[in-house]
Amino acid sequence: MHRRDFHKHSILLGIGALTGCSEANMTKTSNPLGKYYKEPAKKLPVRKFDVVVAGAGTAGVVAALAAARQGAKTVLIEAKGYPGGTVTEGGTALHSFYNLWKAFPGVKKRQVVRGIPQEIIDRLAKVGGVSGHAEMSKGYDFDSVCTAIDTEIYKLVTFEMLVEAGVFVCVNTLLAGAIMDGSRIKGVIAESRSGREAFYAKSFVDCTAYGDLAAYAGAKYTEPNDYAVCNSIGVANVSMDKYYEFLKSHDAIYQQAEGRRSGKDGQFVRLQGRNVNLPEGFRRQAGRIGMSTVTTTVHDNYFMFIKLNLKMPVSPTNRDEVAKAELELRKRQLKAVELFREYVPGCEKAFIARTSPSLNIRRGRLITCDYDISHEDVIEGRHFDDEIMVYGFHDSAPRYQVKNGGTYGIPYRALRVAGIENLLAAGMMITSDHRAHMSTRNTVSCMGQGQATGTAAALCAAKNCRTRELRYADLRNTLVRNNVYFES
Numbered sequence: 322m323h324r325r326d327f328h329k330h331s332i333l334l335g336i337g338a339l340t341g342c343s344e345a346n347m348t349k350t351s352n353p354l355g356k357y358y359k360e361p362a363k364k365l366p367v368r369k370f371d372v373v374v375a376g377a378g379t380a381g382v383v384a385a386l387a388a389a390r391q392g393a394k395t396v397l398i399e400a401k402g403y404p405g406g407t408v409t410e411g412g413t414a415l416h417s418f419y420n421l422w423k424a425f426p427g428v429k430k431r432q433v434v435r436g437i438p439q440e441i442i443d444r445l446a447k448v449g450g451v452s453g454h455a456e457m458s459k460g461y462d463f464d465s466v467c468t469a470i471d472t473e474i475y476k477l478v479t480f481e482m483l484v485e486a487g488v489f490v491c492v493n494t495l496l497a498g499a500i501m502d503g504s505r506i507k508g509v510i511a512e513s514r515s516g517r518e519a520f521y522a523k524s525f526v527d528c529t530a531y532g533d534l535a536a537y538a539g540a541k542y543t544e545p546n547d548y549a550v551c552n553s554i555g556v557a558n559v560s561m562d563k564y565y566e567f568l569k570s571h572d573a574i575y576q577q578a579e580g581r582r583s584g585k586d587g588q589f590v591r592l593q594g595r596n597v598n599l600p601e602g603f604r605r606q607a608g609r610i611g612m613s614t615v616t617t618t619v620h621d622n623y624f625m626f627i628k629l630n631l632k633m634p635v636s637p638t639n640r641d642e643v644a645k646a647e648l649e650l651r652k653r654q655l656k657a658v659e660l661f662r663e664y665v666p667g668c669e670k671a672f673i674a675r676t677s678p679s680l681n682i683r684r685g686r687l688i689t690c691d692y693d694i695s696h697e698d699v700i701e702g703r704h705f706d707d708e709i710m711v712y713g714f715h716d717s718a719p720r721y722q723v724k725n726g727g728t729y730g731i732p733y734r735a736l737r738v739a740g741i742e743n744l745l746a747a748g749m750m751i752t753s754d755h756r757a758h759m760s761t762r763n764t765v766s767c768m769g770q771g772q773a774t775g776t777a778a779a780l781c782a783a784k785n786c787r788t789r790e791l792r793y794a795d796l797r798n799t800l801v802r803n804n805v806y807f808e809s
Contacts, residue, residue: 365510365519370396370489371782372775373509373522375496378406379764380747380771381528382479383437387775388526389486391799393782395775396489396520398496398511401678403476404483406530407749408764410677412553412626414591414617415468415764417714418442418454423461424719425726430465433711433728436805438768441479442468450474452590452619455580460593462719467578467591468765469617469625472555472675496529499537505742505787506538523785524778525744528771531638532686532750540738541689544636547755548683549611550643552650553626555675556658556668561589561618563667568614573598576615583621591617603664610653612660623674627661629653637682647680683762688750691734691789696721696756698729704808705732707793709773709800711808712766716759723760728808731761733793736774742787745774769805776800 372388374381377399385397397404408415418439422430432439432454445451452469483490491511498510500519508521527534532542561582568574573594582588593615596604607614611630618625631650635642654673661668697703699715702723708730715721723729735751738744747770749762760766776799781791801807 365517367508367519367521368396370394370520370522372396372524372526372778373398373520374526374528374775375509375534376406376527376529377401377404377490377492378528378530378748379408380767380774381406381526382483383768383771384526384528384747384775384778385483385488386437386486387772387803388779389488390803391776391779391783393779395487395779396491396522397483398491398494398509398520400493400495402492404479404490404492405472405476407681408470409472409475410553411551411628411681412472412555412675413628413764415470416716417464417466417763418468418765419466420713420728421465421718421722421726423457423465424722428726433713433806434765434769436769436800436803437772438765439804441482444478444482445470445474448474448478449584450478450619452580452582452617455578455590457576457578457591459574460576462722463576464714464718467580467617469580469590469619471619472625496533496537499534499539501538504740506744509534509537523743523782524788526774526778527688527738527744527746527750528748528774530682530685530749532688532746535688535738535741535744535746535750536686538738538741538744540741540744542686543753544638544686545684545753545755546633546636549630549632550637550646550650550680550682551611551628551630552647552654552677552680553628554654554657554673556624556627556661556671557622557674558668558670558672559622559624559661560667561592561621561624564616564665565589565592567665568592568594571598571600582619590619591615600664603660606656606660610656612653612657627657629657636685637680638685643680650680651676682749684749684758686750687753688746689739690746690751691737691739692732694731694735694752694754694757694761696754699757699760700724702727702729704730707733708807709733709736709777709796710769710805712760712769714760714763714765716763717756721756721759731766731770731773733773733777733796736770736777737788742789743781745778745788747771747774772803772805773800776803
């Protein structure tokens with residue numbers, strides 16, 4: 322293919338991607354009118370970088386920080402106007418920087434995720450945006466700690482850190498396509514109110530949660546649709562102390578943690594009730610709207626998140642079904658607040674103070690990588706000769722727990738997108754087994770994966786090598802120097 326033909330093909334690929342399809346899969350796209358409009362090709366301005374990170378979410382923030390700190394010229398592309406992703410939009414506590422030591426008497430307490438994720442916590446602590454790593458006093462068979470955050474302060478702190486690191490931050494910018502040279506990504510196409518642009522780079526990291534970049538690049542993927550979607554809300558004019566009394570009066574406290582709240586230590590920062598013990602009207606209505614009783618906070622008069630779940634009939638990559646889900650979830654949000662007003666003392670004047678701009682997912686596309694982490698890898702606490710972090714939390718605990726309160730390793734090869742020479746994936750797009758994914762998809766795991774992929778991408782760019790050519794010893798040594806913890 323001549324350069325001119327290749328360039329034209331690449332631009333058209335990006336144009337197709339903007340509408341949700343590429344030329345390769347256009348015939349699979351619903352087209353009830355039986356017509357297509359062929360958009361004219363045009364020249365796009367090109368920006369050149371060492372590393373492109375797609376998605377400024379839970380993993381993407383850390384990936385971009387890691388790459389830039391390695392000296393790589395790094396661009397971060399994000400569709401929303403701020404970084405943070407699921408951490409800020411879900412609003413839940415961060416799970417988990419520690420092993421599950423409290424569920425296993427005699428097991429040593431260890432902080433197993435450190436590095437850049439912990440730096441973010443330290444920065445939040447300076448401005449009152451985190452509960453600290455508050456130990457669970459009840460429900461510690463689920464997690465030993467609760468690290469609750471202020472979602473709005475998280476956006477600010479991570480944005481500041483990115484700018485300080487020299488990352489070129491492109492918010493309000495839509496990833497619209499991939500420019501391919503065989504099995505190598507040459508660049509990505511992005512669109513903003515400033516127009517369409519091409520970003521060329523040597524290495525790429527997909528942190529979009531939906532696996533958008535991998536899909537545009539032609540990677541193999543499935544869409545298992547094996548989770549509910551949700552839109553969590555922040556609820557103000559409430560009382561954590563009175564919520565505690567409400568749960569206690571019905572002998573319904575399952576989870577409880579005390580930490581820093583409104584500048585005071587030893588305050589309730591996480592509570593969850595046992596639905597079966599709660600009043601029948603509350604329990605029945607909560608079930609109808611997919612509402613969980615769990616909440617966290619760092620403020621006296623605020624529930625940082627109340628979660629409303631909805632199971633979609635198809636994958637959340639389906640725009641039209643997502644539109645229906647968005648409306649239904651917002652109806653459920655109002656019903657949730659009404660439920661708290663009716664049943665929970667101290668919440669009589671509660672109101673919605675925060676919603677996500679769009680629904681949250683736990684998985685969109687599942688990207689095929691060089692290794693697929695199994696359920697047994699997780700619960701048996703297996704380690705690997707190329708692991709880039711260790712992790713010890715499982716969201717299905719106590720049903721599934723990492724053996725003996727230990728950790729398992731996430732191997733580098735589990736983050737290498739199969740069939741693409743220079744693309745890594747981090748976050749909820751990896752791990753096919755739903756049970757294992759209930760561990761690897763969690764926020765702190767995604768943060769750790771972000772540091773590894775950003776570091777690896779920068780090293781590959783500096784060495785001008787492909788992701789599979791990078792010497793593991795170089796990656797491991799760099800991660801250790803940057804305070805990533807490994808089990809000895």
